[in-house]
Amino acid sequence: MVEMNSRKAAIIGCGFVGSASAFALMESHLFSEIVLIDADKNRAEGEALDISHGLPFSKPMQIYAGTYEDISDAAVVIVTAGAGQKPGETRLDLVKKNVAIFKSIIPEIAKYNKDGILLVVANPVDILTYVAKQLSGFPSNRVFGSGTVLDTARLKYLLSEHLGVDSRSIHAFIIGEHGDSEIAAWSSANVSGVPLHKFCEMRGHYNHTRATREIAEGVKNSAYEIIEKKKATYYGIAMSVRRICEAIVRDEKSILPVSSIQNTEEINGVALSMPAIVGKQGVEGTVPIELNAEEKAALKESADTLKAVLHDVLE
Ligand SMILES: NC(=O)C1=CN([C@@H]2O[C@H](COP(=O)(O)OP(=O)(O)OC[C@H]3O[C@@H](n4cnc5c(N)ncnc54)[C@H](O)[C@@H]3O)[C@@H](O)[C@H]2O)C=CC1
Numbered sequence: 001m002v003e004m005n006s007r008k009a010a011i012i013g014c015g016f017v018g019s020a021s022a023f024a025l026m027e028s029h030l031f032s033e034i035v036l037i038d039a040d041k042n043r044a045e046g047e048a049l050d051i052s053h054g055l056p057f058s059k060p061m062q063i064y065a066g067t068y069e070d071i072s073d074a075a076v077v078i079v080t081a082g083a084g085q086k087p088g089e090t091r092l093d094l095v096k097k098n099v100a101i102f103k104s105i106i107p108e109i110a111k112y113n114k115d116g117i118l119l120v121v122a123n124p125v126d127i128l129t130y131v132a133k134q135l136s137g138f139p140s141n142r143v144f145g146s147g148t149v150l151d152t153a154r155l156k157y158l159l160s161e162h163l164g165v166d167s168r169s170i171h172a173f174i175i176g177e178h179g180d181s182e183i184a185a186w187s188s189a190n191v192s193g194v195p196l197h198k199f200c201e202m203r204g205h206y207n208h209t210r211a212t213r214e215i216a217e218g219v220k221n222s223a224y225e226i227i228e229k230k231k232a233t234y235y236g237i238a239m240s241v242r243r244i245c246e247a248i249v250r251d252e253k254s255i256l257p258v259s260s261i262q263n264t265e266e267i268n269g270v271a272l273s274m275p276a277i278v279g280k281q282g283v284e285g286t287v288p289i290e291l292n293a294e295e296k297a298a299l300k301e302s303a304d305t306l307k308a309v310l311h312d313v314l315e
């Protein structure tokens with residue numbers, strides 16, 4: 001039996017997202033070893049060298065291009081390999097290409113790594129999380145996706161700009177699909193315990209319906225806007241990957257909206273994001289936040305959208 005090294009991560013796919021995540025993780029000092037794997041071996045080698053040259057300004061660690069054999073003791077395996085959206089494409093448009101890529105990658109990971117956590121980042125992340133769970137045979141707690149951690153960060157950023165308050169004091173979640181059917185869970189949103197609508201009034205904003213609608217649309221359209229302007233998104237997701245890894249490595253039991261397979265009476269047989277407790281065992285529990293009737297119906301619709309795609313993929 002291979003003993004897991006809690007200070008070791010592997011990143012499969014070293015394009016924009018994989019390399020930005022590797023850089024963010026190097027800066028985080030969470031890991032003492034990171035293995036990079038890409039179908040384009042030169043790309044992995046180039047990224048490993050480039051990031052290594054920053055180590056004299058950081059802390060010692062090993063970051064190198066490797067093979068699947070090298071990941072056997074990695075506590076966290078981060079999968080970013082796959083095509084990204086082109087301008088105008090949705091995340092769900094990527095499903096066929098990226099499921100095919102996962103069919104070649106996930107069995108290789110499971111062959112060499114038996115006890116690590118599989119963190120899925122490639123899109124459509126909810127579908128690929130479900131597929132990765134099926135292909136790996138890993139227990140559900142150890143296969144999850146970055147989900148709406150990034151969308152939730154975008155929500156907090158936009159709210160912080162609107163309200164002139166530190167984004168870290170805002171408690172609010174985007175739930176459901178990481179994509180067009182995602183939901184802003186406004187009914188539970190608050191700023192340090194003050195309900196959001198009250199805090200808005202304290203800051204002189206009275207048109208709550210219009211403001212929340214515009215902010216939720218802004219979050220949903222962030223990726224489209226960035227991809228239109230610079231072809232890909234990678235810094236925001238790299239920081240999200242770093243935050244999720246921090247919760248795992250430090251066994252923080254942090255509540256993060258990662259994408260995991262749902263198993264409730266209303267929603268099951270699909271992976272999507274709900275606030276979950278994340279620690280060294282991966283997803284250690286879900287947090288059933290209060291939702292109003294409209295949010296519940298939208299969540300069910302989001303699950304049904306994902307289920308329809310899964311049905312096509314798995315048939
Ligand atoms: N979950 C999220 O919030 C986000 C997800 N993404 C997704 O991340 C994925 C990667 O995006 P980018 O890095 O911008 O794309 P990219 O095209 O820059 O990089 C993809 C990398 O995957 C590699 N690759 C392809 N097939 C492979 C295989 N079989 N084995 C190993 N490596 C393989 C390619 O050689 C390439 O280096 C996309 O699906 C994108 O939609 C991007 C941003 C945010």
Ligand SMILES: CC(=O)C(=O)O
Pocket residue numbers: 085091123150222223233237
């Ligand atoms: C590309 C993507 O999924 C995002 O930036 O949200």
